[in-house]
Amino acid sequence: MTQHDPRTVYLKDYTPPAYLVDEVRLTFRLAPHATRVLSEIRFRPNPEAASRDFFLHGEGLKLISAQLDGAKVEPELVEGGLRLDAPDAPFTFAAEVEIDPENNTALEGLYRSSGMYCTQCEAEGFRKITYYPDRPDVMAPFHVRIESDAPVLLSNGNPGERGEGFAEWSDPWPKPAYLFALVAGDLVAHSDSFTTMSGREVALKLWVREADIGKCAFGMEALKKSMRWDEETYGREYDLDVFNIVAVDDFNMGAMENKGLNIFNSSAVLASPETATDADFERIEAIIAHEYFHNWTGNRVTCRDWFQLCLKEGLTVFRDQQFTGDMRSHAVKRIDDAMLLRAAQFREDNGPLAHPVRPESFVEINNFYTVTVYEKGAEIVGMLKRLVGDEGYRKALDLYFERHDGQAVTIEDWLKVFEEATGRDLGQFARWYHQAGTPRVHVAEDWSEGRYTLTLRQETPPTPGQSDKQPMVIPVAVGLLNPNGDEVVPTRVLELTEKEQSFAFEGLAARPVPSILRGFSAPVILRQVQTDETRAFLLAHDTDPFNKWEAGRDLARAGLLAMIEKGDGPDAGYIDALGRAVADESLDPAFRARLLALPGEDELAQAIFEAGQTPDPTAIFEAREALRHAIADRLGDVLARLYDTHQVTGPYSPEAGDAGRRALTNAALSLLSLTQGGDRARAQYREADNMTQQIAALGVLVKLGEGAAELKAFEDQWRHERLVMNKWFGLQVGAAKPEAAAGIAEELTRHPDFDWKNPNRFRAVFGALAGNTAGFHDASGAGYRLLADWLLKLDPLNPQTTARMTQAFSTWKRYDEGRKRLIRGELERIFETQGLSRDTSEMVGRMLAD
Numbered sequence: 072m073t074q075h076d077p078r079t080v081y082l083k084d085y086t087p088p089a090y091l092v093d094e095v096r097l098t099f100r101l102a103p104h105a106t107r108v109l110s111e112i113r114f115r116p117n118p119e120a121a122s123r124d125f126f127l128h129g130e131g132l133k134l135i136s137a138q139l140d141g142a143k144v145e146p147e148l149v150e151g152g153l154r155l156d157a158p159d160a161p162f163t164f165a166a167e168v169e170i171d172p173e174n175n176t177a178l179e180g181l182y183r184s185s186g187m188y189c190t191q192c193e194a195e196g197f198r199k200i201t202y203y204p205d206r207p208d209v210m211a212p213f214h215v216r217i218e219s220d221a222p223v224l225l226s227n228g229n230p231g232e233r234g235e236g237f238a239e240w241s242d243p244w245p246k247p248a249y250l251f252a253l254v255a256g257d258l259v260a261h262s263d264s265f266t267t268m269s270g271r272e273v274a275l276k277l278w279v280r281e282a283d284i285g286k287c288a289f290g291m292e293a294l295k296k297s298m299r300w301d302e303e304t305y306g307r308e309y310d311l312d313v314f315n316i317v318a319v320d321d322f323n324m325g326a327m328e329n330k331g332l333n334i335f336n337s338s339a340v341l342a343s344p345e346t347a348t349d350a351d352f353e354r355i356e357a358i359i360a361h362e363y364f365h366n367w368t369g370n371r372v373t374c375r376d377w378f379q380l381c382l383k384e385g386l387t388v389f390r391d392q393q394f395t396g397d398m399r400s401h402a403v404k405r406i407d408d409a410m411l412l413r414a415a416q417f418r419e420d421n422g423p424l425a426h427p428v429r430p431e432s433f434v435e436i437n438n439f440y441t442v443t444v445y446e447k448g449a450e451i452v453g454m455l456k457r458l459v460g461d462e463g464y465r466k467a468l469d470l471y472f473e474r475h476d477g478q479a480v481t482i483e484d485w486l487k488v489f490e491e492a493t494g495r496d497l498g499q500f501a502r503w504y505h506q507a508g509t510p511r512v513h514v515a516e517d518w519s520e521g522r523y524t525l526t527l528r529q530e531t532p533p534t535p536g537q538s539d540k541q542p543m544v545i546p547v548a549v550g551l552l553n554p555n556g557d558e559v560v561p562t563r564v565l566e567l568t569e570k571e572q573s574f575a576f577e578g579l580a581a582r583p584v585p586s587i588l589r590g591f592s593a594p595v596i597l598r599q600v601q602t603d604e605t606r607a608f609l610l611a612h613d614t615d616p617f618n619k620w621e622a623g624r625d626l627a628r629a630g631l632l633a634m635i636e637k638g639d640g641p642d643a644g645y646i647d648a649l650g651r652a653v654a655d656e657s658l659d660p661a662f663r664a665r666l667l668a669l670p671g672e673d674e675l676a677q678a679i680f681e682a683g684q685t686p687d688p689t690a691i692f693e694a695r696e697a698l699r700h701a702i703a704d705r706l707g708d709v710l711a712r713l714y715d716t717h718q719v720t721g722p723y724s725p726e727a728g729d730a731g732r733r734a735l736t737n738a739a740l741s742l743l744s745l746t747q748g749g750d751r752a753r754a755q756y757r758e759a760d761n762m763t764q765q766i767a768a769l770g771v772l773v774k775l776g777e778g779a780a781e782l783k784a785f786e787d788q789w790r791h792e793r794l795v796m797n798k799w800f801g802l803q804v805g806a807a808k809p810e811a812a813a814g815i816a817e818e819l820t821r822h823p824d825f826d827w828k829n830p831n832r833f834r835a836v837f838g839a840l841a842g843n844t845a846g847f848h849d850a851s852g853a854g855y856r857l858l859a860d861w862l863l864k865l866d867p868l869n870p871q872t873t874a875r876m877t878q879a880f881s882t883w884k885r886y887d888e889g890r891k892r893l894i895r896g897e898l899e900r901i902f903e904t905q906g907l908s909r910d911t912s913e914m915v916g917r918m919l920a921d
């Protein structure tokens with residue numbers, strides 16, 4: 072369907088802009104319903120451009136007046152913007168427009184959130200503020216004057232003059248319009264400062280509503296750590312006198328890297344021990360770092376067009392992953408990233424929404440801020456680093472910044488710096504950017520007379536619009552273990568470039584046990600015939616922490632699939648091996664907590680589907696529950712001991728060591744409660760002095776069906792904390808029994824605090840519903856219907872969040888005829904709705920098309 076949509080934009084159609092911008096001057100006269108935006112833009116013909124067509128983007132603007140070099144003009148207003156006869160020489164275009172921030176519910180452009188003014192321009196929101204060439208390859212310095220009686224007036228760059236009712240800002244660094252930002256409101260700052268490596272002072276400010284001033288300290292520390300880390304690791308220094316971050320409650324995404332003025336979803340920055348969990352703290356640290364790192368990877372060097380989105384996002388995610396690994400644990404971070412990639416990106420790659428990391432076309436670019444662009448994009452950067460080595464990587468990055476500073480570039484430019492810095496030909500490697508789908512790597516082994524041979528064969532299944540897949544360059548990190556558990560061949564990286572390739576290891580005394588794809592060295596699915604004994608052996612002996620964890624995961628998955636498909640009982644061998652591993656005090660508690668997490672329901676459904684069968688969501692749910700019970704039964708003593716001996720005492724700290732212990736004790740608690748009841752959880756709930764312990768205990772109790780009193784108490788305690796209440800809404804749906812999930816979600820939509828126009832609150836309920844796999848896919852279809860009803864309600868107000876949440880339906884083709892019919896019915900009902908947004912119609916169209 073997308074193929075025929077007349078609104079489709081193609082990468083191959085890229086042409087340079089007709090005019091470039093030398094300078095932008097903006098004046099904002101803020102008023103809730105009638106804000107005036109005055110612009111003065113200095114244009115000059117682009118020598119690289121073929122045409123002199125002067126077109127400016129603009130959407131939902133009321134044009135008051137326009138001038139060309141001071142003379143009044145009447146531009147032709149056309150679909151999506153305006154046209155004007157412009158000279159083939161430099162000129163200044165000026166305009167005055169009126170916009171209505173108060174009625175901007177899409178949260179794109181200039182809008183109001185809890186009484187403050189704020190903006191969101193990426194990707195194409197600046198055109199809702201004024202007429203402009205709203206494309207990332209047009210970069211210019213911006214000067215901004217804000218007129219308003221709000222006490223705090225902020226924009227990009229360095230502060231200029233300010234006085235009664237106005238403030239001016241200048242950003243000397245040329246930037247695309249998508250990095251523009253403005254904030255005006257009654258805010259207070261948590262302030263600090265940072266001295267850069269060359270000795271410049273930077274004023275750091277985190278702006279929040281007064282009630283939230285106590286939730287800023289952690290974000291500020293994370294910012295300073297990020298700034299230092301980027302200097303030490305990449306040699307990148309901050310480049311303005313101030314760095315401002317603002318927290319807003321209504322935001323479609325996590326946060327936005329606007330130059331010198333990051334705007335954050337309050338959930339991605341505000342934290343206190345009482346209100347935020349360990350996971351929240353870690354996420355906040357990572358997002359602060361991510362947005363800060365964009366200052367170089369995204370802002371100083373930006374994207375030529377939106378097809379190159381992974382250029383900034385894949386690289387910046389990779390950088391924030393490195394940072395989190397350095398701050399916490401590389402092993403655990405790698406496991407968490409692999410779990411996310413498999414749960415979300417493999418799921419995307421295996422369904423109707425699969426697309427290359429660099430897509431070739433889109434209808435609405437907002438639909439391409441995906442796990443594929445972000446997380447698989449980061450995996451590609453990681454593979455590049457693995458292939459060229461740490462030194463080659465650093466050389467390439469230095470060259471990238473040196474050559475492209477101040478430019479808007481492409482993936483080809485990015486790969487070229489690697490080729491030049493390292494001498495490596497990346498022609499075949501580039502396929503990672505334009506071929507969609509997850510490669511499967513099949514393993515065959517041979518052993519004869521001291522010679523061990525690994526034969527690897529790769530294949531990538533077809534994805535929408537791409538049926539003929541070429542072989543990829545796949546770095547496969549391998550180590551070999553002796554049967555006694557010693558490592559005989561330490562990790563080496565095999566480069567799989569052909570469809571099928573053999574790698575020989577000579578001079579071995581005994582047939583080794585291979586440990587393949589160590590450190591999850593490539594975003595592929597490994598297909599390996601392995602006995603449970605071998606897996607248990609690797610779980611016990613592998614020196615690579617990722618594969619040690621992976622072996623446990625493989626055992627769990629195999630056992631669960633046997634339970635679901637063959638009606639087997641829980642595998643005692645697995646449980647005993649797991650018990651030995653989690654009791655091993657030489658292992659990091661955070662790592663052991665990951666060992667206790669079973670493969671998710673969605674992952675199992677995909678595995679069953681790929682094996683040619685039809686997954687039954689209820690059977691999958693029940694098998695996981697049965698295995699959890701069996702683990703709790705057989706490992707009761709071990710788990711109880713872990714729970715008792717790893718409790719954190721003393722004041723709460725979100726640092727990795729304590730967080731890992733809490734992760735382990737809470738994983739143990741959740742299992743133990745299955746066989747030993749809710750007493751421990753009730754006691755933990757009562758004694759908790761931090762949100763991690765409180766919400767973990769509440770989750771256990773709700774799952775047991777014993778949490779009514781605590782749910783009520785929690786609501787009374789936290790009624791006035793929006794971020795905490797999101798947890799309260801989400802937990803009830805997420806922890807609900809499958810058959811009850813949709814009903815509970817529905818009931819919560821009638822709660823007086825269900826502010827459905829707030830994306831965080833909407834997602835709390837419906838994200839949790841979609842995440843309760845068996846509940847969402849309950850055969851009644853109640854979950855499907857409820858979600859579709861609410862998506863249709865939200866779409867006219869907020870297309871971006873609506874479109875994103877349609878992804879809950881993306882796995883529909885896996886299921887039985889009954890469920891397929893129900894989901895298809897809902898998708899068609901949405902698709903056929905009059906006036907459906909472009910965002911949602913593209914997503915639903917793609918899901919129905921393939």
Ligand code: ZN
Nearest residue numbers: 361365384387
């Ligand atoms: Zn980003």
